[in-house]
Amino acid sequence: MPVKLDRAELLRTLQQHQEKLSKTLGRGRELQPVPVAGTPRERVFSTDSLNLYYYPPSDGATSDRPPLLVVYSLVNRPYILDLKPGRSLLQVFRDAGQPVYLVDWGYPEAADRFLTLDDYVCDYLAECVEQVLERHDMDSLDLLGVCQGGTLAVCYAALFPEQVRKLVTLVTPVDFHAGASQLHHLAKHVDFDTLVDCRGNVSADLLNAVYVSLKPFQLLSKRYVELAELADDEEALADFLRMEQWMYDSPDQAGEAFRQFGKEFYQNNGLIHGEVSLGGATVDLGRLDMPICNVYASADHLVPPPSAQALGHYCTSPSYREIAYEGGHLGVFISGRAHKRLLPEIAGWLAEAP
């Protein structure tokens, strides 16, 4: 093999790396805790672990536009949608003049072990919708779901289409077997019944281990080797710490809801087969006849594009729009590129008359 490696250069690099890393770690410690979820908001409703937040417009103006209700996944905290000024999906929509609300599912406790997806969709989410509609004295609102939150939003919109004026889905799995989904691959032989029966709520640590196992080299090595490079870039270091905090700030999963999602969605792919039943009614994707904007990421390792694109095959919306974002899963809602073009584009679509 003709490849050469200079031992002296290697030792020099290691020494420099150590110096930078020491500096970065020292500064990182000073910067923690990093502020997140800084956009001003009001809690307008709460029940059990759930909070519903309203993001009032910065100029105090009132808007007669339909409100937008944002639904995030159960498996992570929603402040990824409001990391800092300028990196906030919620801020983008608020500044576009729409009243914005966020469902924060909170951290399920032991007493929440028996919460099912019926409770999440037909009670919690339904109650949030009711609260928002009452506040604005309207009959329908716009619903935006992200990742698993998108799946919950799709279920809600299919069950109560008359309450959803427009539906936006970001990196939302619909066909759980399409596109070589790695999560389906890992879930297909898991006995969810025994798992939930013996563990009750499913711990965040267990789920984090699964997520890390999908990209261990990136998440356990590269990420921290590159950390040393942030020694002189305080803003980038603070951003790194924000992401670091978010990645491992994960709620436990309510046992019954986890069992249902694992079996009915991931293993049986019931959503596209009309086999999911919530609140006593079948979730029929054919009832999705409202305008839909469906965004998927071309390099998404959690929700492969065909998994998200399936929504277009099963809905009956005469006004279905699909946007492909060139990038990974998180890029859709945190990247600078998304904030520059994608999110304003969606905000513009929401502002259009249906």
Next chain:
Amino acid sequence: MDDDASRNADAETLGHFAQRLLEQGWRLFVEAAPEHRGEFDWDTALAALKERTDAAFAQFSEQCRSVELPIESLFGLYSQFSSLAQQPLLEPLALWRPWLDALGSMPALGPLQHKQQQLEAASRALAQLRESQQDYLALLREITDGAIDELRARLGGADGELSSREFYELWLAAGETAYERVLTSERYAQAMGRLSNHSSHAMQQLQGMFEDVLGSLNLPTRAELQSTQKRLHEMRRRQRATRQESRELATLRAELDALREEVAALKAATAGAEPRRRRRSRRAG
């Protein structure tokens, strides 16, 4: 030392630790490799690395086989609790030793047959868990071997002088490629499934045993807690349903009030209009 100085010292220590870790990793890799005029003998270095990782895996695998899991150390505790709870306290524990020793080789008989079956099931569950751990380790070993082969191939395809950063990137790419090849295979999905299921199953067995012990000591058990949680959940559901019904009732009341007002208005209008009709009627007659 003030806080800032202390923090900086900690960070420096961590930084040194990271450097030592990298250096150690590097030494493992190159120590055995001869170098000629700055050019490594990569084949020898990679062969040495493979030898070391093989030895490490073999050692780890053996440790997994022989280590006493917490669940097993609890067996002894369980036996003691169980005996104490079921027998007069003065009865010597030694009396039960032969029974415990004979577990697995005798039929389940007598008043303690349920306990015997429980212990045997737990023992089987642990054996399955160990087996699935070994299967999973074998896959990790395959990934490591694959990564070394991949690195060898990539080094073969490279040319010239590599910076340490470039070498790291090469290692990273080789590792990822080998890992993803196995991760996406059906064998990996099955191994993960078995590991998860056997781990849950072993936990379930332990829970069953503890359930009995705690119950016999009149301590709260998991089943009791779950039963309370379930009832609490049902109450919450009923409460929500009641809230929803109240809301619907309020809507109906509002509609009823509106209808009443409408009827009253219609009546008033009709009362005012009737005499005119009568007058018209009279005129018509």
